[in-house]
Amino acid sequence: xxxxxxxxxxxxxxxxxxxxxxxxxxxxxxxxxxxxxxxxxxxxxxxxxxxxxxxxxxxxxxxxxxxxxxxxxxxxxxxxxxxxxxxxxxxxxxxxxxxxxxxxxxxxxxxxxxxxxxxxxxxxxxxxxxxxxxxxxxxxxxxxxxxxxxxxxxxxxxxxxxxxxxxxxxxxxxxxxxxxxxxxxxxxxxxxxxxxxxxxxxxxxxxxxxxxxxxxxxxxxxxxxxxxxxxxxxxxxxxxxxxxxxxxxxxxxxxxxxxxxxxxxxxxxxxxxxxxxxxxxxxxxxxxxxxxxxxxxxxxxxxxxxxxxxxxxxxxxxxxxxxxxxxxxxxxxxxxxxxxxxxxxxxxxxxx
Amino acid sequence: xxxxxxxxxxxxxxxxxxxxxxxxxxxxxxxxxxxxxxxxxxxxxxxxxxxxxxxxxxxxxxxxxxxxxxxxxxxxxxxxxxxxxxxxxxxxxxxxxxxxxxxxxxxxxxxxxxxxxxxxxxxxxxxxxxxxxxxxxxxxxxxxxxxxxxxxxxxxxxxxxxxxxxxxxxxxxxxxxxxxxxxxxxxxxxxxxxxxxxxxxxxxxxxxxxxxxxxxxxxxxxxxxxxxxxxxxxxxxxxxxxxxxxxxxxxxxxxxxxxxxxxxxxxxxxxxxxxxxxxxxxxxxxxxxxxxxxxxxxxxxxxxxxxxxxxxxxxxxxxxxxxxxxxxxxxxxxxxxxxxxxxxxxxxxxxx
DNA sequence: ACGGTCTGTTCAAGTAGTTTAGCAAGGCTG
DNA sequence: CAGCCTTGCTAAACTACTTGAACAGACCGT
Numbered sequence: 001x002x003x004x005x006x007x008x009x010x011x012x013x014x015x016x017x018x019x020x021x022x023x024x025x026x027x028x029x030x031x032x033x034x035x036x037x038x039x040x041x042x043x044x045x046x047x048x049x050x051x052x053x054x055x056x057x058x059x060x061x062x063x064x065x066x067x068x069x070x071x072x073x074x075x076x077x078x079x080x081x082x083x084x085x086x087x088x089x090x091x092x093x094x095x096x097x098x099x100x101x102x103x104x105x106x107x108x109x110x111x112x113x114x115x116x117x118x119x120x121x122x123x124x125x126x127x128x129x130x131x132x133x134x135x136x137x138x139x140x141x142x143x144x145x146x147x148x149x150x151x152x153x154x155x156x157x158x159x160x161x162x163x164x165x166x167x168x169x170x171x172x173x174x175x176x177x178x179x180x181x182x183x184x185x186x187x188x189x190x191x192x193x194x195x196x197x198x199x200x201x202x203x204x205x206x207x208x209x210x211x212x213x214x215x216x217x218x219x220x221x222x223x224x225x226x227x228x229x230x231x232x233x234x235x236x237x238x239x240x241x242x243x244x245x246x247x248x249x250x251x252x253x254x255x256x257x258x259x260x261x262x263x264x265x266x267x268x269x270x271x272x273x274x275x276x277x278x279x280x281x282x283x284x285x286x287x288x289x290x291x292x293x294x295x296x297x298x299x300x301x302x303x304x305x306x307x308x309x310x311x312x313x314x315x316x317x318x319x320x321x322x323x324x325x326x327x328x329x330x331x332x333x334x335x336x337x338x339x340x341x342x343x344x345x346x347x348x349x350x351x352x
Numbered sequence: 353x354x355x356x357x358x359x360x361x362x363x364x365x366x367x368x369x370x371x372x373x374x375x376x377x378x379x380x381x382x383x384x385x386x387x388x389x390x391x392x393x394x395x396x397x398x399x400x401x402x403x404x405x406x407x408x409x410x411x412x413x414x415x416x417x418x419x420x421x422x423x424x425x426x427x428x429x430x431x432x433x434x435x436x437x438x439x440x441x442x443x444x445x446x447x448x449x450x451x452x453x454x455x456x457x458x459x460x461x462x463x464x465x466x467x468x469x470x471x472x473x474x475x476x477x478x479x480x481x482x483x484x485x486x487x488x489x490x491x492x493x494x495x496x497x498x499x500x501x502x503x504x505x506x507x508x509x510x511x512x513x514x515x516x517x518x519x520x521x522x523x524x525x526x527x528x529x530x531x532x533x534x535x536x537x538x539x540x541x542x543x544x545x546x547x548x549x550x551x552x553x554x555x556x557x558x559x560x561x562x563x564x565x566x567x568x569x570x571x572x573x574x575x576x577x578x579x580x581x582x583x584x585x586x587x588x589x590x591x592x593x594x595x596x597x598x599x600x601x602x603x604x605x606x607x608x609x610x611x612x613x614x615x616x617x618x619x620x621x622x623x624x625x626x627x628x629x630x631x632x633x634x635x636x637x638x639x640x641x642x643x644x645x646x647x648x649x650x651x652x653x654x655x656x657x658x659x660x661x662x663x664x665x666x667x668x669x670x671x672x673x674x675x676x677x678x679x680x681x682x683x684x685x686x687x688x689x690x691x692x693x694x695x696x697x698x699x700x701x702x703x704x
Numbered sequence: 705a706c707g708g709t710c711t712g713t714t715c716a717a718g719t720a721g722t723t724t725a726g727c728a729a730g731g732c733t734g
Numbered sequence: 735c736a737g738c739c740t741t742g743c744t745a746a747a748c749t750a751c752t753t754g755a756a757c758a759g760a761c762c763g764t
Contacts, residue, residue: 055479059408087453101439127407153357
């Protein structure tokens, strides 16, 4: 019925009474070769008609869409904040993230189980010619071979929270070493010498658990007269409380426990309660993650808070830098973002 | 250095030894004019080279990018789940949402304050030629005039959780009437006859508050011998506890309170505690929203849980339907999604 | 031998814009 | 007054792909 609703460049050119190519150049900012009056006329016509450059066209011409694919599920507030960081940083550069999600706040997706769906997701992004990709660890693992593909197609990929030795993508993770060192220092400063670390099952998608335990053990051993015992959750079943009870009931009961996650810390709380141990008088506990429930535990849990906004922002910066300039030819790397030890009421001086 | 990393259609055509236009037609599924063998050859070549149609090109040709702009901040778990619903529904139709965020889990953005930034956001989406738009209420309010623009450009817009009388967009909201009716029925069934409703300040960006209170009053008045008193928070300051204490200390103290939001319910809890009233023995309380803290209140709060996933999915369906088919010429509308009353321990039978 | 069908080709134009090369008019210099 | 440069602009080719028209060779039946 009506003529095209969205104004085209040629409409602007016609309105300003110049050729299309002149209008194109002027609107790109190449004013040098044109008269002042012409430039004004074109700019005004564009504004009056509400013309906007079609980025799809720029996309097919330059091969850049100013767009980054993001594959991160909104699993918990940590990841939501990572997304916020990504959005913020990309917006500054006038880029836009395109997110694919699966699952929701209650259900973590398992792409290992449904590889087809994951490939479909990646392709939805690639079909729109995203300039780069940011992924969460599970993807990074499940699609290692696809990553090689992307690398070859010159699409930079950044994986968050999973340092891999895979040579096809950059990574950004929490600085586990710095964070656990801070935990160890805090406990040692309080006088604790018999310290335990309770870890998860350390499956291969939880490289951070291993890393945390390792770094923590090392940090404790810096102190000559301190000892560190490590326990892991059962490989099958989730009976964290059982493991914690075993730990606390052992001959040489530790006076402090570092839990690799707040979840495990909660198990320690429960085990301590069932054994009549009071926190922090008999036992100091430190968690990791500062999950929602950490503040409202009794007593409030001292824990490590990561910096999801910063992590997201850094991941975004990495793909932008690979894309234009700074990191162009550089070897792939892994950025470590510091975390903060939040002291609450679950730690106290060691009894002597 | 090397030839283009991403395979072009002409590469596929060359590999299969056919013309570009033949390859194009065959890969679009127009097999009628071609031999079985040729079709197989082309399909195989495309697969081998990893060719994928460039959606940017389809976008400029058809005017459809299979993409929907979403302007919703990750303010709390409700909105995150709305986003999940949108993602899910769009993915089914092979569409992708492009989200613009501002603020994060802790900081709600105020676009009323910074209109420039909001316009920039909309333009970032429009420049990428999104087929439709889904917005949260604040946007809908702040940019009413821009909505007219979009309407004229034939870009369908759906606003969530804000029923407006503005004639340029569809809306989907929680069915406040059904939900509050359920609350009223529950309280009346328990024998309560003197019931209060405590609302927010009912600013103009909180149309839902007004709607809830209205619908609730109506529902209570269905019962001839029941009375309903309504209180609102102070227009300035946020002293909800004060208001609640006034309410509970009044001559004719209600035996049940419906709070328009869990936040107000929390105020009622605090006021009740300070007056020595026990819940639910002396006072029944029902909230609205089922915010994170509702379960862990003492006693656990009975509240209304909305269906964010369904709301998101429905919003997505609406833009898809406007785009292709079902809703094409239809008048704009407002879909109401039912909510569920979650009974916990904050309500009990009325004393007689 | 002739028309018809099947299978494929090439050509051209379209999408919305960018970019390179080049042309014409005018002023300035030698 | 020719030669040259600058200014101001345009034509045409390019991006990746779609679509329609026209056409050509092989094979079929009559």
